[in-house]
Amino acid sequence: MPENGVIIIGSGIAALTTAYYLHEHKNVTIFTKTKKEESNSWLAQGGVAASVSQEDDWRCHFDDTMTAGCHHNDEKAVELLVREGPKRIRELINAGLSFDVNQDGILHLGQEGAHSKRRILHAGGDQTGRTIVSFLLEKLMGRVTIVEGEYVIELLVENGRCVGIKTKNQLGEISCYYASAVVLAAGGCAGMYAFSSNASTVTGDGIALAYRAGAVIADVEFIQFHPTMLFVDGKAVGLISEAVRGEGAVLVTEDGRRMMEHVHPLKDLAPRDIVARAIHDEMSKGHRVYLDISAIPSYRERFPTMANLCAEHGIDMETGRLPIVPGAHFLMGGVLVNDCGQTSIQELYAVGEVACTGVHGANRLASNSLLEGIVFGARAAEAIRRETAPPTPLRKKTNDIHSIKRGVNDLPEIPTIQTIMSIYAGIVRHEQGLQRAKQWFEQFPLSDFVNGSLDDFSIEEITVIHMLLTGWLITTSALERTESRGGHYRTDYPFEREQWRQRRIRRTKKELTVTV
Structure with a gap:
């Protein structure tokens, strides 16, 4: 290049x-x-x-x-x-x-x-x-x-400046590429959760890459859950756009009650965190929640993606009711x-x-x-x-970065991470659950993952390592924010605190102090 x-x-x-x-x-x-x-x-x-x-x-x-x-x-x-x-x-x-x-x-x-x-x-x-x-x-x-x-496995940093990237392909071949600037546009981390609207590839890689490189990370406790994922056989199989509610669809319970009627002045078009928590509360009581689309004329033509999604999973749209569940959506x-x-x-x-x-x-x-x-x-x-500054001459990387040699059996499965995040750092949180999640993440050598070379790991293992780091960042940040605000809701601190309004919890790799 x-x-x-x-x-x-x-x-x-x-x-x-x-x-x-x-x-x-x-x-x-x-x-x-x-x-x-x-x-x-x-x-x-x-x-x-x-x-x-x-x-x-x-x-x-x-x-x-x-x-x-x-x-x-x-x-x-x-x-x-x-x-x-x-x-x-x-x-x-x-x-x-x-x-x-x-x-x-x-x-x-x-x-x-x-x-x-x-x-x-x-x-x-x-x-x-x-x-x-x-x-x-x-x-x-x-x-x-x-x-x-x-797969980008490392951001190359020399003298406080990002000079390129290190990648690995499916054959296990490692390559380094250098450039005058690197733009990280790797998406969020909703794939860290069991129910997600995101592409399966979105598992927090970008957050972990930047953290390992020493960049400042902020506000990762704020995760938005989209209220309406199509729910089939215990799985979230696809997103139903908010535009559907914008055109007249409403949320109803099993007995036909308008669920958002007395929850918020905007009812079904309330902010997503409020709608998602209302659905979560209803489902935690063992009830099902549906999106009633019967008031929308020509909904098949207006929302072809939704129609195809329902057809693919055997949902009869003629009933006017679509089973839904909230899913992790945006960081x-x-x-x-x-x-x-x-x-x-x-x-x-x-x-x-x-x-x-x-x-x-x-x-x-x-x-x-x-x-x-x-x-x-x-x-x-x-x-x-x-930017007109010429690239800083590269020095050959020294060998003081140790390589971590660990086998597949030492790392958790992705569904296990998703379960931990969904239960303890999901739509509703509290200190006890967040502490349990934090301790679970800290059983793994997180400091080694941050400071060591991951060259000897497979792409699948590096994906898991990145999820572990991102999950730890979200969990510890959620623990430190002792209030409820937007996408971060804690039952032990259910109200907003004025002094937190403009404060951001920031993290750098220097703050990773865990007991393994």
Whole structure:
């Protein structure tokens, strides 16, 4: 790779947007551990929130975002998001991206939870993510290099500066690639939980990679659970977009009671953390919860992805009731960055869900995630384009980093980690359970995993190690936040504390002090 090359880790909307705004200025190489289409962005049924109508205003979008985030948000970052969002949307439309329009050719704007205006743009009905990813891939075809099937196992850092990455492929071959900047866009960590809306590849790799490299991690106790996953035979088999409730679907109990009627003024369109906890409470009593779609006309045409999902799993939509369960959906925290995506490590950037920009606060407003990937992906690209400092000469790595030799039998199975996280660090938490989870994670040599080389481990084992590190980070951060706010709810501290409103729990690898 040439000296002015840029490496991007991930292939979702944040990664591709960064590449889109960068490829004419830098040589860009995208690395993805499986196929380029396997990302949360590809699966995203919801839309992009932006104040593009004359009846809307960025200030209104700002207020909605702050309210949903329980005012834990970074106000400057939120203003950047909602003010720049419409501009970036128009740029993509002018480049050929098509959003859904009504019969008059005007953009169709949907309604979603906690939004005070109809401002959700959709593409392909409920296939917005796939449409945008396909559009960006087409624009980038032949203009960037995409490397599929290589798992990034380490960020290479020299003298406080990220100079490249180390990868391993399915044959066990290790390679090192160097660049003038590295962009981490590896997604979140919802795959750490038993019920998840995410792609199976999203297991906290990016958080663990950055932590091992020494980057600051913040706000990872805030996990959003999407209220409506289709629930079949004890498994969450796919997400039912919030747009379905925006068009009139309601949550009901087995006896037909409107579940959200007296829970929140916005009822079924209340913030996701409130809806998810209400469903969790109902299910903890042994009751089933359903999404009643009978009030939506032509729902098969309006939501083809949902219709196909139901057909695939033998759910009869004609009954008007879909069995649902909440599932881990989005990480509000992540690798701490500034408003241009720069992390605490020089030349290491982070964009998308892996990054903690501060825009989501304690609870993400619906359809702000794709907008964040677009806005901050573009901002990171502009920052990298402005960077003119030449690469620091590399020194050959010394041999003082020890290699850890452990067998498969020494590591837990992924479902075991998912069970621990779901029971003790899930929708509802308390100190006793979090302590049990913390002790469980600390039976493994976490310090060795952070400070040692993982070269001798298989890709499958490294995935587990990354999940162990990310799970420990989430659990210990949740223990330290002795309040309930947004996606972090503790029964032993059920109320918000004013002094915690703008405080972020930050972690670096130096803080990993465990007894093994």
